[in-house]
Amino acid sequence: MNARRTSWWYYLIAIALGLLGGAGIAVYDEHSGASMLGAPWFVSGLLAVLGVVVLVLALQVHKYATTDPRKRPNTFVNPTLAVYTLVLAKALGLAGAALAGWYGGQALLSIAHMEADYYSQVVLECAIAVVVCLADMVIGIVGEWLCQLPPTxxxxxxxxxxxxxxxxxxxxxxxxxx
Missing domain, CATH: 1.20.5 (Single alpha-helices involved in coiled-coils or other helix-helix interfaces)
Known part of the structure; x- marks a missing residue:
């Protein structure tokens, strides 16, 4: 199998599309009063846990791939698990970028109304979600790099x-x- 690295501009497109979507939902929320803004705390926590899991899996794959075959411990990294880890890292990077844009768009348009308690809570929730999503994007990019095989x-x-x-x-x- 020959997997290609995700291009840098994919992340920019994901952030831009997420930003447009988040800004659009903020405008819709402002006009309709539907109160759909913000990110529940468990979403940010779940995204953080997912990032840690992907990083741990990618480090295991990297350690196994770069260790001399004669000196490898008895632990065996399943090739299917290695491929799933690569795919998960790619998906985490792109999803993190898109979600960072989504929550960033909501936060940017809600800053103007921060005097209201609802909007100040939205900005706080979205700011934390943006930080977690950007960390997930970086973990996805690093995880993708860690899963590459050394030259034969x-x-x-x-x-x-x-x-x-x-x-x-x-x-x-x-x-x-x-």
Whole structure:
């Protein structure tokens, strides 16, 4: 399987779309009085726990992938778990970006009305949610990096390039000695 890294502009698009959606829901809430703004506290807590779980899984995959096969502990990282961790890290990064935009849009448009208790609570909830979502986005990006495999022992591996240069030097020395 060949997985590509998520491009940086995907995160920018996710943040922008989330920002537009969050601002749109804030405008709708202001005109209709539907009180749909804010983020419940358990959502921020759940997102934080999810980020920690993804980070722990990505660190386990990275440790297993970068350890010398002869020195690996008896623990076995299931390849399916490694792929699921990669997919989860990608999804967490993009969802964190979109949700940061969503809650950021709500907070930005609610700041003008902070004198009301409802809007001051919304701004506080959304600010905390934005921080947690940005942390999740960073954890997703780092987790995606941690899940990449080191180069194989093929011709492009640094050890093989060094060995090939040594053989070329030895061959050149032996030809000049003849």
């Amino acid at each position: 022992e093929g011709a492009e591996h640094p050890k093989m390039k060094k060995a090939a240069r040594s053989r070329q030097m030895a061959g050149a020395v032996s030809k000049s000695a003849e």
